[in-house]
Amino acid sequence: MTYQIADQPIDSSLRDHVVRPSAPLLAAMLCGTWLAWPWFAFNAIAMGSPTRRKEVALCIAAFVSTGMLAWLVIELFDLGWIPKGAPLRLALLGLTGYKLAFTYYIELLQKRTFHVYEYYGGPVRDARRILSAGWFARGLVLGLSSHPIWGIVLDGLPGGM
Amino acid sequence: MERRQISVLLEQADVQRRLGNHRGATGLAQRALSLDPDHAVAHAVLADILLDARRLPGAGIEVRNALALDGHDPYIHRVAAAVLTAERKLDDAWAHCLIALQAAAPTPDAFVLGAQVRELLGDPAQARELLREALALDAANTAALTQFAQLERRAGAYDEAARLAELALEADPLYRPAHIVAGHIDLARGDTESAEQHAKFVLQGDANDLGGLELWAAIRARRSRLLGAWWRWNSWMSLGDDRRRVAMLMAGYLVAQIAIIITDELELDRLSVALALGWLGFCAYTWFAPALFRRMVTSSLDAVRLDPEF
Numbered sequence: 001m002t003y004q005i006a007d008q009p010i011d012s013s014l015r016d017h018v019v020r021p022s023a024p025l026l027a028a029m030l031c032g033t034w035l036a037w038p039w040f041a042f043n044a045i046a047m048g049s050p051t052r053r054k055e056v057a058l059c060i061a062a063f064v065s066t067g068m069l070a071w072l073v074i075e076l077f078d079l080g081w082i083p084k085g086a087p088l089r090l091a092l093l094g095l096t097g098y099k100l101a102f103t104y105y106i107e108l109l110q111k112r113t114f115h116v117y118e119y120y121g122g123p124v125r126d127a128r129r130i131l132s133a134g135w136f137a138r139g140l141v142l143g144l145s146s147h148p149i150w151g152i153v154l155d156g157l158p159g160g161m
Numbered sequence: 162m163e164r165r166q167i168s169v170l171l172e173q174a175d176v177q178r179r180l181g182n183h184r185g186a187t188g189l190a191q192r193a194l195s196l197d198p199d200h201a202v203a204h205a206v207l208a209d210i211l212l213d214a215r216r217l218p219g220a221g222i223e224v225r226n227a228l229a230l231d232g233h234d235p236y237i238h239r240v241a242a243a244v245l246t247a248e249r250k251l252d253d254a255w256a257h258c259l260i261a262l263q264a265a266a267p268t269p270d271a272f273v274l275g276a277q278v279r280e281l282l283g284d285p286a287q288a289r290e291l292l293r294e295a296l297a298l299d300a301a302n303t304a305a306l307t308q309f310a311q312l313e314r315r316a317g318a319y320d321e322a323a324r325l326a327e328l329a330l331e332a333d334p335l336y337r338p339a340h341i342v343a344g345h346i347d348l349a350r351g352d353t354e355s356a357e358q359h360a361k362f363v364l365q366g367d368a369n370d371l372g373g374l375e376l377w378a379a380i381r382a383r384r385s386r387l388l389g390a391w392w393r394w395n396s397w398m399s400l401g402d403d404r405r406r407v408a409m410l411m412a413g414y415l416v417a418q419i420a421i422i423i424t425d426e427l428e429l430d431r432l433s434v435a436l437a438l439g440w441l442g443f444c445a446y447t448w449f450a451p452a453l454f455r456r457m458v459t460s461s462l463d464a465v466r467l468d469p470e471f
Contacts, residue, residue: 003194005187005207007219086426090419097415104407111403112218119184119214 007050009117014046016123021110023127028103031134034141034154037062039130040106047122049113055106062102063153069095070152095152167193171206181367183214201231205240212244220244235264239271246278249402254278269295269302276308280315288312301332307339314346322346337363341372348379356380364462378458388457391450413443 004010024043028036037059044055073091076082082091118124142151170193177186190207194200204227211220224244227237239261245254258275261267272295279288289312295305306329313322323346329339344359357380363373382392398406417440424433 001195003191003198005191005211005216005219006222007211007216086422089422089426093415093418093422096418097411100411100414101407104411108403108407116216116219119216 007113007116009050009113009120009122010048012046012048014042015048017042017125018046018114018117018122019043019125019127019130021107021114023131025103025107026127027131027134028099029156030131031138032142032154032156033062033066033099033103035130035134035137036103037106040103040110044110044113047110047113047117049110049117051109051113055109058102058106058109062099062106066095066099066102066153067149069098070149073152074148092152163196167196167200167203170196171203174206174210178210178213181369183210186210187214199230201227201234201237204230205234205237208244209240212240212247217244217247221248235261235267235271239268239274242274242278246274246281251278251282255282269298269305272298273302273304273308276305276312280312285312285316301328303329303333303336303339306332307336307342310339310342310346314342314349319346319350335366337366337370338372341370341376344376345379348376348383353380353383368462374458377462378454381454381458381461385457388450388454391447391454394447395451417443 019039021040021043024036024039027039041056041059044052049055073082073095076091077084077088082088138156142155144150170189174186174189174193177183177189187207187210190203190210193203194207197203204223208220208223208227211217211223221244224237224241227234228241231237238257242254242257242261245251245257255275255278258271258278261271262275264271272291276288276291276295279285279291289309292305292309292312295302296309299305306325310322310325310329313319313325323343326339326343326346329336330343333339340359340363344356344363347353347356347359356376360373360376360380363370364377367373378392382389398409417436421433421436421440424436
């Protein structure tokens with residue numbers, strides 16, 4: 001049996017669906033986290049990443065923690081602690097920054113394995129079609145619920161990157 | 162028998178590493194470790210290969226395995242120092258350098274690595290001292306001469322740097338790192354033609370030589386101010402690790418958005434629009450400039466013909 005290096009990806013039957021980690025990162029900006037975070041999780045599994053459990057856990061944690069922060073902002077707004085106008089916009093910007101930090105962190109983690117995966121000749125799929133589909137589906141997904149938490153957690157970056 | 166087989170595999174792995182065949186070298190080291198997973202030097206050799214292949218997380222794990230199995234081998238400490246230097250844990254790296262240098266017969270390589278660490282720690286005087294010791298052991302050591310030239314180049318002593326690079330090239334005219342340093346010295350002196358000759362020589366020998374490609378890109382950046390600005394910006398952003406780069410980008414994004422929100426609320430409409438457009442322009446520039454720069458470098462690389470022996 002060959003010695004397995006700790007950073008070496010394991011074989012996976014989903015290898016043909018692996019994309020560059022920059023694709024889900026771009027999806028977070030253009031389409032929303034509804035596409036980006038599950039895509040990161042899928043990519044980690046498809047790549048056979050040695051840190052896939054951590055990556056999947058981070059994606060789940062990103063949804064849960066952003067939801068909790070969004071709930072907190074809405075509660076504070078309802079209580080009048082965060083007034084309408086600039087303070088509310090800044091609070092929402094803080095949430096966007098939090099989502100962005102999470103997304104970049106997952107991308108950095110996944111990029112390390114991706115370099116090794118690519119080094120061993122792993123196939124990489126073009127992500128443009130998925131990104132385009134995500135862009136068109138964005139309105140549909142965000143329109144599924146009118147609850148503000150839904151929009152805050154799942155939307156992309158206001159103002160673009 | 163097994164021990165002999167492992168040492169042959171490790172020797173072959175080291176030869177392949179020096180030839181730049183990282184995948185082959187990794188496979189050989191893995192075969193050695195399959196025979197004996199507790200072979201400390203095999204872990205260190207694998208760490209050295211992974212470091213060369215820029216697989217830092219794997220190199221870190223392998224060298225820590227090696228140290229856990231044998232904490233006395235100077236070679237393992239030298240590799241540990243190299244890995245920790247790449248991880249930018251410079252004080253720890255220096256501690257391992259000291260152990261490697263206190264060995265019964267320290268190699269010039271250990272002095273060169275020590276000099277690298279001291280320079281990164283902001284101590285060029287001791288770095289020079291260590292390089293002199295390396296050259297006292299072997300006056301024609303190309304790695305030491307090249308490192309010395311690099312040190313003097315960074316200090317702005319171009320004449321001394323050029324003299325040392327020339328000595329390194331006299332000792333081994335095919336030594337690519339010396340050509341890269343010589344190219345950077347020429348570039349700093351404004352002699353782009355000579356710098357290009359050095360870069361071409363390096364890339365003819367190995368089209369994937371990272372230092373050679375970096376020199377080539379630096380020459381192109383010098384020739385186009387707009388794209389050169391991106392190159393400088395990108396080089397500055399890449400000074401630390403990825404986390405620093407992301408933190409800088411995030412900070413830039415948040416500052417720009419906060420400024421837009423505040424100016425908007427203060428009804429400074431023109432300033433708000435100017436800020437929004439400025440941010441958009443920055444995004445567009447940093448989005449398109451790398452692609453244009455890459456295209457420029459790639460098309461100019463077509464002029465480089467590979468050595469038939471590549």
